[in-house]
Amino acid sequence: MRAAHRARPIVAVLAVGTALGVGTALPASAAPVTPATAPMLAPFYTELDLTGDAMVTVADLDVVAAGLGAVSGDAAWNPIADVDGDGILTVADLAAVSGRMIYDDGPFELVEASLVDMQAAMNAGVITSADLTSAYLERIDAYDTRVPSGGRALNSVITASTTAALTAAAEADAVRAEEGMTSLLLGIPVGLKDNIDTFDLPTTAGCACWETNQTATDATIAAALREAGAVIVAKTSLDEFAFGFVSEFSAFLPGPPGTVPQTTALVASPYVTTQSAGGSSGGTGAAVAASLVAVGFGTDTGGSIRVPSSYNQLVGIRPTVGLVSRSGIVPLALSQDTAGPLGRSVTDAAVALDAVVGVDGTDPVTQAQAGLVPESYTASLDTGALDGARIGYVPAMVGTNPTTVRLFQQALADLEDAGAVVVPVTPPSGFAAVLAEPSGSTNEFRHDLDAYIAANLDPAVPYRSLQEIIDSGRFVTGRQGSYVARAAVTDETYEGWAGPDGTHTLALAAGKELVTGMLDDAGLDALVYPSTNPYASLSTNMRLSPNTGMPAVTVPMGQATPEDGTIAGAGVNLELLGRDFDEGGLLGLAFAYEQATQHRVTPTGYGPLG
Numbered sequence: 001m002r003a004a005h006r007a008r009p010i011v012a013v014l015a016v017g018t019a020l021g022v023g024t025a026l027p028a029s030a031a032p033v034t035p036a037t038a039p040m041l042a043p044f045y046t047e048l049d050l051t052g053d054a055m056v057t058v059a060d061l062d063v064v065a066a067g068l069g070a071v072s073g074d075a076a077w078n079p080i081a082d083v084d085g086d087g088i089l090t091v092a093d094l095a096a097v098s099g100r101m102i103y104d105d106g107p108f109e110l111v112e113a114s115l116v117d118m119q120a121a122m123n124a125g126v127i128t129s130a131d132l133t134s135a136y137l138e139r140i141d142a143y144d145t146r147v148p149s150g151g152r153a154l155n156s157v158i159t160a161s162t163t164a165a166l167t168a169a170a171e172a173d174a175v176r177a178e179e180g181m182t183s184l185l186l187g188i189p190v191g192l193k194d195n196i197d198t199f200d201l202p203t204t205a206g207c208a209c210w211e212t213n214q215t216a217t218d219a220t221i222a223a224a225l226r227e228a229g230a231v232i233v234a235k236t237s238l239d240e241f242a243f244g245f246v247s248e249f250s251a252f253l254p255g256p257p258g259t260v261p262q263t264t265a266l267v268a269s270p271y272v273t274t275q276s277a278g279g280s281s282g283g284t285g286a287a288v289a290a291s292l293v294a295v296g297f298g299t300d301t302g303g304s305i306r307v308p309s310s311y312n313q314l315v316g317i318r319p320t321v322g323l324v325s326r327s328g329i330v331p332l333a334l335s336q337d338t339a340g341p342l343g344r345s346v347t348d349a350a351v352a353l354d355a356v357v358g359v360d361g362t363d364p365v366t367q368a369q370a371g372l373v374p375e376s377y378t379a380s381l382d383t384g385a386l387d388g389a390r391i392g393y394v395p396a397m398v399g400t401n402p403t404t405v406r407l408f409q410q411a412l413a414d415l416e417d418a419g420a421v422v423v424p425v426t427p428p429s430g431f432a433a434v435l436a437e438p439s440g441s442t443n444e445f446r447h448d449l450d451a452y453i454a455a456n457l458d459p460a461v462p463y464r465s466l467q468e469i470i471d472s473g474r475f476v477t478g479r480q481g482s483y484v485a486r487a488a489v490t491d492e493t494y495e496g497w498a499g500p501d502g503t504h505t506l507a508l509a510a511g512k513e514l515v516t517g518m519l520d521d522a523g524l525d526a527l528v529y530p531s532t533n534p535y536a537s538l539s540t541n542m543r544l545s546p547n548t549g550m551p552a553v554t555v556p557m558g559q560a561t562p563e564d565g566t567i568a569g570a571g572v573n574l575e576l577l578g579r580d581f582d583e584g585g586l587l588g589l590a591f592a593y594e595q596a597t598q599h600r601v602t603p604t605g606y607g608p609l610g
Contacts, residue, residue: 039181191296243280551586
């Protein structure tokens with residue numbers, strides 16, 4: 001994986017902060033190490049760099065301080081440092097440059113804090129990773145199983161880490177003290193969907209049948225996150241084996257082991273706790289939205305990152321199939337499976353994505369990304385990205401829900417206000433077939449699960465096939481019919497579906513060609529459409545990305561109002577779909593839209609702990 005734990009220092013703890021510390025020399029022990037590349041390449045953090053290291057540090061402040069009073073033509077004049085454009089370098093320019101440092105010694109509030117907020121506070125010594133990790137664990141303990149009046153518990157976490165997470169946090173603090181901020185995930189507590197292998201926490205896939213599945217190794221993306229310095233603080237709930245959108249699971253619930261029918265639980269949205277958090281990555285969605293983790297990861301076969309993102313007013317990224325390794329992740333259908341981040345902002349999601357991309361020899365599809373991945377997706381985060389962009393939409397994908405129609409029409413206007421050219425697109429005749437292609441989960445699940453069991457499942461787990469899981473009774477028993485049908489799929493059926501010349505394989509390739517052609521023919525940078533309706537799916541919109549393998553980014557576009565007559569307070573997201581491996585372009589567009597509209601709101605009922 002690309003991000004390296006100890007490879008990218010940006011700034012040590014500085015004596016600058018709000019007081020600026022003009023002319024104060026850094027102690028030798030705190031001198032920042034200049035990295036080859038800065039961890040944050042968003043223009044906001046790089047455009048006022050005066051020393052050529054792609055970031056603003058105390059060295060840049062020294063440049064401005066040394067030139068105070070200089071005007072154009074003076075030896076100490078630097079036009080970049082003249083932030084206010086008044087033709088003279090002043091303390092106002094010094095303050096403006098210091099504001100681009102990832103450093104803040106003011107009060108820190110955990111709820112809704114961004115990754116940059118956390119790093120700035122840790123760089124300033126206001127908090128430590130150990131403090132941050134403890135605070136998230138306290139919030140999980142206080143809020144996750146609490147039943148609010150008239151609603152349901154979130155049930156977003158299956159397993160919380162304590163000793164291991166706090167140990168990792170202490171290690172991150174030691175790295176920061178010695179080397180500065182080596183990545184934007186250093187010391188950050190993250191949640192992983194509980195179908196992603198971790199060597200120090202069980203991986204249940206949400207099933208009581210696999211509560212003893214303590215894998216010997218991390219999934220590739222879990223290892224990459226640790227390498228970037230992240231602290232894995234929780235394994236989040238999911239729809240059992242990632243099957244559906246309601247996030248019902250059976251792992252580690254109260255009741256005698258082996259109880260039949262098995263006890264189950266549902267994940268609730270923190271915005272309207274009578275409603276589902278979506279699925280199958282619903283636990284990640286609820287936990288990130290309620291600030292129980294800083295950022296999270298899910299998987300998406302047919303909507304499982306984007307549905308929880310829409311229901312929980314988050315930014316979600318379903319990457320191009322082949323950008324993120326699936327090795328060590330319990331599969332649903334490898335023809336369409338991918339993993340990606342859910343965050344409270346586009347910036348957080350882009351930072352998280354940076355850590356997990358890379359070619360992985362244990363997942364051959366990742367070879368396709370070679371030479372196509374930017375240095376950092378944060379470099380695309382420009383508020384002007386929509387200016388001049390061409391955005392298309394298919395009117396039939398909007399539907400008739402009053403909330404969705406209202407918000408989407410406003411989104412189109414907002415895109416235009418930001419400088420985009422928005423055009424309706426008449427799709428070619430094969431477009432309906434692309435949206436109608438079924439999920440691979442029926443014909444691929446047993447085959448792909450068998451391969452995971454052989455390579456990854458803890459030898460102590462007694463239930464080692466889908467049929468043995470069914471026989472155990474230790475699963476969401478309402479899924480029995482689905483599991484029985486999938487267990488009966490033959491190898492011949494699998495090959496005819498997902499083999500090199502299988503009908504599904506050919507359909508996905510045709511879908512990619514057709515939709516890429518739509519973008520090319522109309523000169524579009526992206527297609528946009530609503531991800532969902534308020535707490536409900538929207539036709540086959542979720543199928544477009546998985547049925548082409550092309551990337552999609554979903555971003556909040558507003559909430560339902562009582563006047564809509566739907567579900568007041570429910571979020572609906574705008575989804576952007578683009579060409580293979582153009583995640584950077586999509587994130588730039590999403591960032592510009594997010595910054596112009598600021599639609600995300602904080603859920604009530606999950607505020608700061610007393």
